Amino acid sequence: MKNHNWKFNYLSKFQNEIDKIKEEGHYRTFNSIERKVGNFPKATRHHNGEMHDIDVWCSNDYLGMSQNKEVIQSMIMAAEKLGAGSGGTRNISGTTQNHILLEEEIAKLHKKERALAFNSGYSANESALKSIISAFDNCLVLSDELNHASLIEGIRGSKKEKAIFKHNDVAHLKKVLKGVSFERPKIIVVESVYSMEADFSPLEDIVEVAQENGALIYLDEVHAVGLYGSSGGGIAEEKGIVEHIDIINGTLAKAFGLAGGYIASTETIVDYVRSFSKGFIFTTSMCPAVAAGSLESIKQVQKKHELRSEFFKNVNFVKEELRKTGIPFLDSGSHIVPVIIGDSKLCKEISDYLLNQHKVYVQPINFPTVPKGTERIRITPTPCHSREVTKNFIESLKDAWFKFMPRISSIAVKQSIQKTTI
Numbered sequence: 001m002k003n004h005n006w007k008f009n010y011l012s013k014f015q016n017e018i019d020k021i022k023e024e025g026h027y028r029t030f031n032s033i034e035r036k037v038g039n040f041p042k043a044t045r046h047h048n049g050e051m052h053d054i055d056v057w058c059s060n061d062y063l064g065m066s067q068n069k070e071v072i073q074s075m076i077m078a079a080e081k082l083g084a085g086s087g088g089t090r091n092i093s094g095t096t097q098n099h100i101l102l103e104e105e106i107a108k109l110h111k112k113e114r115a116l117a118f119n120s121g122y123s124a125n126e127s128a129l130k131s132i133i134s135a136f137d138n139c140l141v142l143s144d145e146l147n148h149a150s151l152i153e154g155i156r157g158s159k160k161e162k163a164i165f166k167h168n169d170v171a172h173l174k175k176v177l178k179g180v181s182f183e184r185p186k187i188i189v190v191e192s193v194y195s196m197e198a199d200f201s202p203l204e205d206i207v208e209v210a211q212e213n214g215a216l217i218y219l220d221e222v223h224a225v226g227l228y229g230s231s232g233g234g235i236a237e238e239k240g241i242v243e244h245i246d247i248i249n250g251t252l253a254k255a256f257g258l259a260g261g262y263i264a265s266t267e268t269i270v271d272y273v274r275s276f277s278k279g280f281i282f283t284t285s286m287c288p289a290v291a292a293g294s295l296e297s298i299k300q301v302q303k304k305h306e307l308r309s310e311f312f313k314n315v316n317f318v319k320e321e322l323r324k325t326g327i328p329f330l331d332s333g334s335h336i337v338p339v340i341i342g343d344s345k346l347c348k349e350i351s352d353y354l355l356n357q358h359k360v361y362v363q364p365i366n367f368p369t370v371p372k373g374t375e376r377i378r379i380t381p382t383p384c385h386s387r388e389v390t391k392n393f394i395e396s397l398k399d400a401w402f403k404f405m406p407r408i409s410s411i412a413v414k415q416s417i418q419k420t421t422i
């Protein structure tokens with residue numbers, strides 16, 4: 001009989017790694033929730049064979065577009081007409097008219113010559129960035145220290161030299177660039193809104209540094225598209241500097257409420273990525289219904305100025321109500337409201353308490369999404385959160401905060417107070 005004992009060595013290694021993160025308190029537990037169309041932020045939670053109604057406060061469906069009737073209708077129509085899947089890679093029978101129209105709309109949204117759709121914002125960053133950097137033998141990549149994992153993986157995959165500059169610190173970026181020749185190819189990689197710090201990149205200054213040093217700019221606008229700028233084109237549009245940003249990355253999964261990601265740039269850069277990026281070439285293309293829904297959503301969001309103003313009104317209302325409670329939060333000016341807890345186990349405990357006792361859901365954000373010691377809950381108001389739902393949430397949070405306060409790391413509280421308006 002064959003001896004299979006060797007397999008247990010592999011399994012025990014995997015198990016040890018899992019046990020380690022359980023011990024450290026950042027093992028991830030997925031909550032099974034079903035949001036209800038027409039009723040978001042209400043959702044049903046499935047837990048231990050039971051179902052409960054809850055309010056969701058941590059969704060990235062920032063504008064509630066995932067439940068927009070026209071978007072859903074366009075998806076149904078596309079699926080009925082074209083089938084569920086695309087049936088191939090973009091090169092081998094997987095390009096539909098929906099994909100083409102979606103890319104034209106994205107290019108228009110960002111005032112760029114051309115755009116390219118990927119199956120996620122993550123894969124757009126990882127594979128586009130890797131191929132763009134790889135085009136230059138001697139490329140130097142300048143990356144903000146708090147860049148998203150997808151950007152980091154794209155940079156790492158290129159195997160070119162990288163220099164990390166301190167978060168949003170233009171003086172440090174300049175220092176890193178000192179002595180590097182103007183002729184050497186360089187790419188500055190930043191996000192416009194940092195989704196865990198909730199702050200904005202100093203984009204105008206970054207553009208200036210790029211111009212002084214002959215660098216390209218790759219900008220992740222994932223948490224800004226659909227929300228900022230006069231047509232929802234993001235922070236670059238809002239600041240009127242789109243033409244100075246060489247490559248814009250965005251997602252269809254957050255403010256636009258679907259799934260998928262993209263880059264928008266010049267004809268040549270997009271054609272290059274289309275031709276060389278393995279994560280674009282060697283994968284089945286986005287489902288046609290997702291492309292149709294995304295196209296509809298982008299068109300809707302551009303028109304719906306009142307939806308965006310309602311969104312920001314609600315964000316401000318949450319912040320005002322939080323200020324009254326004395327709970328410190330990172331008020332960096334964006335639509336995201338992080339409350340630092342500073343300990344992974346406690347962060348999970350607070351989140352569980354809110355869910356079980358108050359039926360409000362904010363997922364704990366632990367390592368590796370944020371550095372250890374800066375664990376937080378991340379609140380994301382939407383236009384769908386009514387005043388009543390918000391007041392109930394604030395009362396619940398207040399109860400949890402003061403119940404757990406003695407255990408919330410004083411360092412974490414101090415950190416957030418420094419950046420906070422109370």
Ligand SMILES: Cc1ncc(COP(=O)(O)O)c(C=O)c1O
Nearest residue numbers: 120121122148222251253260261
């Ligand atoms: C800054 C940033 N970039 C890219 C992504 C990936 O986007 P997607 O969810 O479309 O894969 C995320 C996801 O949260 C993100 O926060």
